[in-house]
Amino acid sequence: MAQCCRRWWDLDAQNGRESMRDDYLDYEEAFYSSGKRESRKERRQTQAKDRSKYKKTDQVKQEKTVTLGENDRRGRVLKISPDIITVTCDNTAFDCTLKGALKKEKTKQKNLIAVGDWVYFDPSQTIFHVEARTSFLRRAENLSRRKHQLIAANIDQVFIVTSLVSPKFKPLLIDRYILSAKEGNMDPIIVVNKHDLLMAPPENISADEAAAEKLVFEEFLEAYQPLDIPIVVLSVATGENLHELKALMENKTSVFSGQSGVGKTSLINAIFGSDLPIGPIALKTNKGSHTTTNAELVTLENGAFCIDTPGIKSFGLWQNDPAAILEIFPDFIPFAADCKFKTCTHIHEPECGIKKALEEKKLAPLRYASYLTLLEDTPPKEWE
Known part of the structure; x- marks a missing residue:
């Protein structure tokens, strides 16, 4: 096997299967169960929410066509907090709550509503209906996969944002996002940020580390450029190719997803002059902080909408x-x-x-x- 192959996996002589190194897969701690106590607690919570004990007639009622009142409104979910769901309608934001009947609905979703959803709400600003989604981005809540988490809905394309050097480029995470994008009826676009750091790495990165990163990146381009997936290589710091990303966003609803610290929010700010909060890279770990705590739909110029998502270090696939x-x-x-x-x-x-x-x-x-x-x-x- 070629030398470049050996960098990606070791051969297990006992069973003949290549067992992957996880050098390029920083798994998110929250994705894993932290112990038996948490597992038991989760089982109790799941059982408490199990709607199988309810009559089937109750479930049928949820499937009937929704009757809209004269004063009911249709809007799109901008942001979700523990107590309030912010919905925009006719350029006005409304602080809404979710109808109790919807909360009782039996589902495998961790969250019943997601940023980007189209919803109907009544004069009391209570959401009573969520429209069928044309597309969605989701991931498994944890290893048990009893639930999946909706990250965003009704999106045209997913920008799979990665970075070079700081944080380190992790190409083996990219296909997880591609698979989820295809499953959710969205177009994947690979965005590689911080291209400038290959030639001018930060002080805590040695020349040898930067050279190894460059080699990995070149191998990635050779493998992925022949595929029918756009790749945009850019830099927020220098402005390199930001215009390409802006052009791809025109009249589209896009979601920026990727690890913490790769520059998702910085890209949005640089392209559209917004002031969404960003966080620094930790020098000791060379990883980013979770500055974006909740997904939020942002209205931009040129007919574009985008959803900035919290950074994640692993993308657990659902089923x-x-x-x-x-x-x-x-x-x-x-x-x-x-x-x-x-x-x-x-x-x-x-x-x-x-x-x-x-x-x-x-x-x-x-x-x-x-x-x-x-x-x-x-x-x-x-x-x-």
Whole structure:
């Protein structure tokens, strides 16, 4: 295997499966259960919210067509706080609450409403109906996957924001966002910020670290540029290619998503002259702080809307599906046709066209490494 391949995974001689290093996967602490006590508490809360004990007739009522009153209004959710849901209607913001009946609805969603939702509310500013979503971005609430968290709704495109050097570039997280974007009926766009730091890294980054980062970035571009996904390489500090990002946002609703510290909020401020709060990078950890605490829909010029989301270090996939994973790897298709078995997982089977392509350097090692990391979120029985 080529030297670049060895950087991405180690070969486990016992079972022949490549086990991925997590150097480029900073998992979010909150994504994992912190102990048995928290797990038991979560089970009790889930049972308390279980609506299966209610009559089916109660559930049918929720599915009926909603009757709108003369004074009812339609608006879009701008922001959600623990007690108030801010909805905009006719250029006016309303502080609304959610109707009790909606709160009782049985669902696998952690949150019943998301930023970007279109809703109806009555004169008392109570939301009584949420329109069906045309698109959404979501992630698993935790490893148990009993619930999923809606991050945003009714979006045209997702800007998958990454950074170079500070924080370190983590290409193996990108396909998680691509998969979720495709699942949620949105167009993914990869944005690589802080390009200037490759040539002028901060004082706490050595020249060797910057050189290694540059090599990883070059491997990424070689692997991902042939795909049908736009890649915008830019810098907030120098203004490099900010105009490209602004043009992509015109007359679109976009969501900026990515790790803390990659510069999501800074990009919005730089492009549109807004003053959303931003935070510094911690010198000891070289990671960003969670300055954006809640997702918020922001109205911008040129017909653009954007949603700035809190930074996350891992993106837990909701009910991961091997078939859906393969759909975002079109570069596998020419080689998968050479697999001996039609149900080949491209992991342990003999005469695998994908693994042969890797050995012959016809397929980018980074792409295969990303494929393996996504499969790690998929229970083995789903392949049966």
